[in-house]
Amino acid sequence: MKVKITRNAAKVLKKEIDKPENEGLKLRVFVTHSHGDHVHYGLDLGEPQANEEIVTTDKEIDVAVDPNESWLDGVKIDYLYTGEEGFVITNPSKGDHGHHHH
Numbered sequence: 001m002k003v004k005i006t007r008n009a010a011k012v013l014k015k016e017i018d019k020p021e022n023e024g025l026k027l028r029v030f031v032t033h034s035h036g037d038h039v040h041y042g043l044d045l046g047e048p049q050a051n052e053e054i055v056t057t058d059k060e061i062d063v064a065v066d067p068n069e070s071w072l073d074g075v076k077i078d079y080l081y082t083g084e085e086g087f088v089i090t091n092p093s094k095g096d097h098g099h100h101h102h
Helices: 007-017
Strands: 003-005 026-034 039-046 053-056 062-065 075-080 086-090
Touching: 003 007, 003 062, 007 075, 039 086
Parallel strands: 003 075, 026 062
Antiparallel strands: 026 039, 053 062, 075 086
16 A cells, blocks of 8 residues: 655644644544445545555555555645645545645
């Protein structure tokens, strides 16, 4: 499984992960809704589930994903400072160029 985190997203995530109350928690990316040809992603900090795989990224942040969920392979976590500030998760390898979800 591959997960990519942009520099912007990594900066925001590290700040969150480094908080003392989040010690031992991992960043998790998961599918919240599946619509057949596209999905919506969720992001949180939590205890990795037994069925999740820990993926190491080049930003020194480990991400827990469900290895059986093909939509998560190649997922990219970005953070936008423009307009509606927040995380945007897309999967370029699936031809998903992302929608800003609210």
